[in-house]
Amino acid sequence: MSKTIIDVQNISKIFKITKRKTGFKGALANIFHPEHEYKKAVNDISFNIKEGEMVGFIGPNGAGKSTTVKMLSGILYPDSGNINISGYIPHKQRKEYVANIGVVFGQKSQISWDLSPLDSYEVIKHIYKIPDKKYKENIERFTELLDMRKFINQPVRQLSLGQRMRADIAAALLHSPKIVFFDEPTIGIDVVGKEKIRSFIKTLNKTDNITMIFTTHDMQDIEKTCERLIIIDDGKKLYDGSLDAIKSNYVSSRIIEAEFEQLPEKIDIPYVTVSDVDKNRMKKVITFDTGKTSINSLMSTLLNNYSIKDISVKEPEIDAIISDIYQGKIIVH
């Protein structure tokens, strides 16, 4: 059984926001009588993560994901609560602590705009005092895994977003950290690029036993890489558990997609909702609850009463489930 490496207890972070009034009168008012409000960006969140675990962190924009990651990285001070990561208190022992972690911010590049990735890596080598042998091994390995050979000597400003992100990820991992935080590493990246990043992250998690936290808006990222999922919204933790558990415990609805040969006048089956997919209305999506309607009887009703060309049963998309959770349609605990 692996040991707990990240221990977070009841952390909160409050931001003071200046309310800006618009217009000339508002600007004057801002100078003489500024109004503030306080926003709890993170509100009493606790969790534990074990060594080698890979945890997905999701939540809508402004949920407090990035703020949590920044507190875990030692950049921000929590207003209350305790963080203990691998024996360090991040914000108090910042300098010693950050030598042991890697952080990738999807929206902030860490490598120099004017230098090539390789030049930036040389600087990083000095900052982290990476031994020559390990440095060479890591560069070799990352270049291969992230497919960087083509652009490793080009100035960063000439790289595409996907290339830059891969270079950034390699930069954050050069010193072989045992814990890595990814804050939206796939933001704005095309499908192929995302796939490269996901497989790299997964490989590293498996082979090097690196503990990872991964924030994202793309549920595909989570499905393909993480076993555990933490959902936060409005600064609070909504769910902490496996992705499969969400699907099996909280989602009893299924979807049948059916293509009819003749347009049915009306489909009238209790507890079932029917919606159109395309304009010619030959294709219908039938949503039902497995607790109320048995799939057997529904299928036979459909097949016996209508002439159907094609039929398939699906689980709802994970995106739909998550959006239901965000909107409070599904209550998880």
Next chain:
Amino acid sequence: MSTYIQFAAIKFRNNMAYRFEYIMGILNTVLSFLVYWCIYKALYGGANEIDGITFSMVTTNFIISLGLTNAFSKNEMFLQDKIKQGTIANELLKPVNFKFRMLFEDLGDGFFKVVFNFLPAVIIAMLFTEMMPPAGIFGFVLCLVSAVLGYIVLWYISFIVQTLAFWLFNVWGLITIKNVIVNIFSGALLPLWFMPQPVLNIIKFTPFDSIFFTPVQLYLGQLQGYEILLNFGRQVLWIAILYFIGELLWNKGIKRLIVQGG
């Protein structure tokens, strides 16, 4: 330590990349020196000395102050820009002391300017003005040591103003005001010999005269015996006080840091 020297070396190398700027830097130094020289030439009106201060002493004061100003130039918007753009997050993720890193980057810049701007400019200035030689090897060494201490005093004053960006976000105005105050009270604009006594009495309680004026006096051999110790003592004391204030502001500021964007 080697990591920090690396930061200084990178800055030094970055400066080398801009050759045109380097030539303009020499020109700029020579020109501003010439302007001061002409103004004081006119003020002296052919006289050799005023109030016991010779024209060559004034010239020497300007050459040394200008040289030190050059060496002391730094990117004073560094912290503000990092806070405003949120890139301070990346800096805090590096296992280095942020202040030392800033200091060493500025040292790298300063060293470049001394070697490539100041020294050529001094050589040019010495050809056609009456700069005095240092008062002996001992005086010169003392001047160098005190110039380093003066640098640290000035650096910490700048650092303190910069840390106010944690609260104010925009400190450009404060930096400008600080620069004017430093220029006047340090003797960089008007040699402190010419300051009225009441003003000098106030300056004695500020760190400003220990920036340029102490090295100038040591260079000229104007300080003797216990005065030398007293002046070094004042420099060290001011560094201690400023360090303490800087540390306090930094620790308070970093706690209320808000990382902008993303």
